[in-house]
Amino acid sequence: MKSIIKNIANSNTHTTILNKHYPKSSITNVTPNIIKHxxxxxxxxxxxxxxxxxxxxxxxxxxxxxxxxxxxxxxxxIVTVKKNFDDLGFPKDHVGRSKTDTYYINDELLLxxxxxxxxxxxxxxxxxxxxxxxxxxxxxxxxxxxxxxxxxxxxxxxxxxxxxxxxxxxxxxxxxxxxxxxxxxxxxxxxxxxxxxxxxxxxxxxxxxxxxxxxxxxxxxxxxxxxxxxxxxxxxxxxxxxxxxxxxxxxxxxxxxxxxxxxxxxxxxxxxxxxxxxxxxxxxxxxxxxxxxxxxxxxxxxxxxxxxxxxxxxxxxxxxxxxxxxxxxxxxxxxxxxxxxxxxxxxxxxSQFEGKEGTIFEFKPFSTYGITSRDISFFLTKELNPNDVMEIVRDEAQSWCYSCTLVDEFFNKKMNKKSQTYRISYQNLERNITTAEINEINDKVVDRLIKEFEIQPRN
CATH class of the missing domain: 3.30.930.10 (Bira Bifunctional Protein; Domain 2)
Incomplete structure (x- = not known):
């Protein structure tokens, strides 16, 4: 039990990559789904x-x-911010440095x-x-x-x-x-x-x-x-x-x-x-x-x-x-x-590539499973970049996410709030996904958006 508690505590303060522990900071945004790659x-x-x-x-x-x-x-x-940006002359306000574009491990290290x-x-x-x-x-x-x-x-x-x-x-x-x-x-x-x-x-x-x-x-x-x-x-x-x-x-x-x-x-x-x-x-x-x-x-x-x-x-x-x-x-x-x-x-x-290094050929497509889409709509209460939404979708759906697109955006004058609608399409390359599985993922995405960005879901 003590080891479990210790591991939970460590996961709150450190990110583990290839068995090495890195301290987190306020900028940390690398996810388990990315780390596994x-x-x-x-x-x-x-x-x-x-x-x-x-x-x-x-x-x-x-x-x-x-x-x-x-x-x-x-x-x-894993490289330093200096190597990735400073040494190459990136301005301090360059969009590439933002959390919406880059995976940070902490203030000094990134992918x-x-x-x-x-x-x-x-x-x-x-x-x-x-x-x-x-x-x-x-x-x-x-x-x-x-x-x-x-x-x-x-x-x-x-x-x-x-x-x-x-x-x-x-x-x-x-x-x-x-x-x-x-x-x-x-x-x-x-x-x-x-x-x-x-x-x-x-x-x-x-x-x-x-x-x-x-x-x-x-x-x-x-x-x-x-x-x-x-x-x-x-x-x-x-x-x-x-x-x-x-x-x-x-x-x-x-x-x-x-x-x-x-x-x-x-x-x-x-x-x-x-x-x-x-x-x-x-x-x-x-x-x-x-x-x-x-x-x-x-x-x-x-x-x-x-x-x-x-x-x-x-x-x-x-x-x-x-x-x-x-x-x-x-x-x-x-x-x-x-x-x-x-x-x-x-x-x-x-199997199409085993033992065929050095050869370029026509890949033979195989039957794929159906694509199912769900829309999520909400009002914003704070700044939200589409990449933030997509990262949550990617983290929850992992390889099952076929696409995620911002399909609608408008400003509600009466509520004085911006509304966004995203269409998320799901597909498993190896089997059909059940409706229950899709709904569970979609619910997790919405829950995280509420928790992390304080969105207000629309019916």
Missing amino acids: IGLNLHNNKNSPIYTIRQLIEDTFDASSYRKFDKYNNFGP RTHTSAHEVECFKNLSKSKDHNNKSISSLVNGHGYLISADVYRRDEIDKTHYPVFHQMEGTKTWNRFTHNEVIESEVNKMDQLMKKNFPSLTVEDVDYIKDDATHQNSKQDYMTDLETELVVKHMKKSLELVVATLLKHRYDHDASKDKNFKNPDIKMRWIEAYFPWTRPSFELEIYYNNEWLEVLGCGVTKNSVFTNADMASESQVGWAFGIGIDRLAMLLYNIKDIRLLWSQDNRFT
Whole structure:
């Protein structure tokens, strides 16, 4: 009995993650449902499509590079606020810092919201590394890069394409300034040859978005010359075009092996202008897939401030960086319609990927069970963010929640209160859910909203 009481007391003051206890604070909002995902690391599970996408991207980068990229696939997800936000220059009032967007363990620790939380230490490692063929010089003379793959955590909306835990990959290729330009040009030429050989039907739309106006967010950085900017951008775009084309080819080649009448479609890509805090100029790459244009990644020329934050000499390096959502690519290339399936232990799902690492194929959907919806309506008495509602729904329904949507909102002048209505749709991927089970979950959601946000339910 004493041990039970002690455990209850500890749960009120501490959060336990992977058998380690962390003190709670007023900002603590990480939930048991989220904690149970920590340590699953789908990007390291050979029987997961996430692993295959990660592996193919890594192999493609290495194949055209003077030196293989450093791989970081085992960073723990608990990081400091400093690493996740402060070191990256997030303003104190940035929305990403809010409790409605981020899972906090306490005032100092959180679950990383992006792989960039490890960026500074990875750049520091690059700056200390020596060339693998000539130990007397820095690895940055001929270029060196890293790739980080990890699970990241964000309080987000609930639907078939969003999940509070997902996987990102980010990376960089960096050179010392004043490196002979031939080093970069030689890799660009190598990639050109690979593209012409492997993807003769590839077409890329590319407009010059780099502005001459220094006040424009997509102008080149002042410390870089026009030639440096041109070469770095060209290397970046060729590298990422090669990666995406390779992933598509794996899928198309598999389809052709199953159907001798299948003809690999032409691969179409286009670059569009973008904005990211750590790169300038910045771009997004879109592909034409299943008759529509889809954004697959973001990238840009690494800002000098990133290098200086990693204690590298200011204005002494040039390079590019990119970020990509692995889950979204996996869903796209395997044609997986529901993101919850990536986490499923249902044998109808897992058996399709066992022993098939390195292969991209058409996922075979299986019969799904019915979706049942319930509406909850209430008046607000205090501030309530939709993400707060969705987190309670996610915590109570867990993987049974198919979607949660704010469907109605109005202001009642007579009561001087705002009203909201949410539609919650439930579906179990492995069996039908009973009406009693749905009602029980719905009641728990309403009870928590009353307790935590003092809502007034409407009939």
